[in-house]
Amino acid sequence: MLGIKHIKFDSMSYVIHYKKGQVKSEGRGLSFFYYAPSSSIVAIPMGSNGLPFIFNESSNDYQTVSIQGQITYKIAQPKILADVLDFTVKDDGNYKKNDIEKLHQRIINAAQTATSALVHDLKLKEAMRSAKEIEQNIINGFSTSQMLETMGIEILNVNVLSITATPEMLRALETETREQLQQEADQAIYTRRNFAVEQERKIKETELNTEIAVEEKRKQIAEKKMETQVLESENERQLKEMELATEIMLETQRKQLLEQKTANDKQQADTEGYVTATTLQPYKDMDWKLLTALSNNSDPKFNIALAFRELAENADKIGNLNISPDLLETLVYSQNNHPE
Numbered sequence: 405m406l407g408i409k410h411i412k413f414d415s416m417s418y419v420i421h422y423k424k425g426q427v428k429s430e431g432r433g434l435s436f437f438y439y440a441p442s443s444s445i446v447a448i449p450m451g452s453n454g455l456p457f458i459f460n461e462s463s464n465d466y467q468t469v470s471i472q473g474q475i476t477y478k479i480a481q482p483k484i485l486a487d488v489l490d491f492t493v494k495d496d497g498n499y500k501k502n503d504i505e506k507l508h509q510r511i512i513n514a515a516q517t518a519t520s521a522l523v524h525d526l527k528l529k530e531a532m533r534s535a536k537e538i539e540q541n542i543i544n545g546f547s548t549s550q551m552l553e554t555m556g557i558e559i560l561n562v563n564v565l566s567i568t569a570t571p572e573m574l575r576a577l578e579t580e581t582r583e584q585l586q587q588e589a590d591q592a593i594y595t596r597r598n599f600a601v602e603q604e605r606k607i608k609e610t611e612l613n614t615e616i617a618v619e620e621k622r623k624q625i626a627e628k629k630m631e632t633q634v635l636e637s638e639n640e641r642q643l644k645e646m647e648l649a650t651e652i653m654l655e656t657q658r659k660q661l662l663e664q665k666t667a668n669d670k671q672q673a674d675t676e677g678y679v680t681a682t683t684l685q686p687y688k689d690m691d692w693k694l695l696t697a698l699s700n701n702s703d704p705k706f707n708i709a710l711a712f713r714e715l716a717e718n719a720d721k722i723g724n725l726n727i728s729p730d731l732l733e734t735l736v737y738s739q740n741n742h743p744e
Contacts (some may be wrong), residue, residue, distance in 0.1 A: 409495055410437045411445060418448040418482035430483075440495060447493045448482035449504075452560055457512045461520055467528040467573055471519060471538065473564040475511055481556030488555050510551060515562070518545020528569055529577075535564040 413419045415433035422428065422444040429436060432450065458472040479485055489503040522541045523531050539562050546552055546559040569577065 407440050408437055409440050411435070411493075411495070411497065413447055413497075416449060416451045418450050418479075420446040420448075420483065420486055422446070445493050446486045446491050447497075447499075448479055448485055448491050450479060450482065452476055452478040455508050455511055457515060459512065459516045459519075461516070461523040461531075463523055463526055463528045463531045465527045468570050469523055469528065469531050470566075470568045470570075471523070471564060472566045472568075473539075473562065475515060475542075475559065476561040476563075477511060477557055477559050479556060480558040484554070484556035507555070507557075510555070511557065511559075514546060514549050514551055515542045518542045518549075528573065532567045532569065535567055538567070539564045 412435040413433055418430070418432050419434040420427060420430040421434070421436065421438060423438070424442050428443075438445065453476070455475040455477060456473070457475060458470065461469050461471060463469050485491070485507075489506060490501045491503060492500045494500055518541050519538055522534070522538060526534060542562045542564075543559065546562075552559065568574065
C-alpha cells in the first residue's frame with residue numbers, strides 16, 4: 405500500500421513511534437510497520453559512548469594549557485532527551501539532524517566549565533601535574549550540573565589523558581628542566597665527589613687515630629717497661645741492701661763471736677795460766693838441780709846431758725876436758741836415731 409513502510413531497530417536503540425503527534429509505541433529494539441505521512445520515529449542510542457575532548461584554558465601565570473581526555477556517558481532517560489534534542493530518523497534509519505553533536509558539545513562545555521576555575525588558580529607547572537584533580541573537578545561539576553539532569557544523561561567516567569602547554573612553552577620548559585636536571589646532575593657529581601673526599605678524610609683520620617692509638621699503646625708499654633725496670637732495680641737494690649745488711653749483721657755477729665771467743669780464750673788462758681802458775685808456784689824457788697833429781701829420770705843420756713850442763717856452767721874452772729870418741733859417737737848416734 406502506498407505510504408506504508410516497515411522499519412527495524414537493534415536492541416541498543418530506544419524507539420518512540422509518534423502517530424499524529426501521539427505516542428503509538430515505544431521501547432528498545434522495535435520492529436513495525438508505519439504509515440509514513442502521519443508517523444514520526446525517534447531512535448535514542450542506549451549504549452555507553454566514549455566522548456573524546458580537548459580544550460584550552462589559561463593558567464594563573466597566563467599560559468595556555470591544552471587539556472585532553474575522554475568522557476564516558478550513557479543516556480539514562482531517553483524520553484527526556486527526546487524532548488530536548490531531535491533524534492528523528494528518516495525512512496532509511498538515518499537521523500534527519502546531527503543533534504548528537506550538540507549533545508557532545510554540551511557535555512564538553514560542562515566539563516570545561518568545571519575545569520576552568522581550577523586551572524585558573526594553578527600555575528603552568530602545577531596545572532600540568534594536576535590530571536587527577538582536574539578529573540575529580542569535572543566529575544564533581546557533572547554531579548551538580550542541572551543541564552545533564554534535564555537531558556537525562558548519566559556520566560560513567562572521566563579520564564584526563566594529557567595536559568600540555570604550547571610548543572614554545574614546552575621547549576622553554578624542556579630547556580629549563582634540562583638545565584635543572586643538569587644542575588641536579590652537577591650537584592649529584594659534586595655531592596658524590598664531596599662524599600668521596602669526606603670518606604677519604606674519614607679514612608685518613610681513622611688511620612691517624614689508629615696510629616695515635618698505637619703510639620699511645622707503645623708509650624704505655626714503654627712506660628710500663630720502665631716502671632717494671634725501675635721496680636726490678638729497686639727490688640735488686642733492696643735485695644742487695646738486705647744481703648749487705650745480712651753480711652754486716654753476720655760480720656757483726658762474727659766479730660762479736662770472735663771477741664767473745666777471744667775473751668773466752670783469754671779467760672781460759674788466764675785461767676790455765678793461773679792454774680799453771682798456782683801449780684808451779686811451789687817449784688818457783690826450788691833449785692833446778694833438785695827438780696831434776698826429783699824427776700827421777702833414769703836415762704843415761706839425760707844424765708850425761710846434765711853432766712855437760714854442769715861442765716858448761718863451770719867452764720871457767722876447767723882447764724882441760726877429755727871426751728872419749730866412744731862416748732861422743734854414742735851421743736851422736738843416739739841423737740841421729742832419736743831426733744826428738
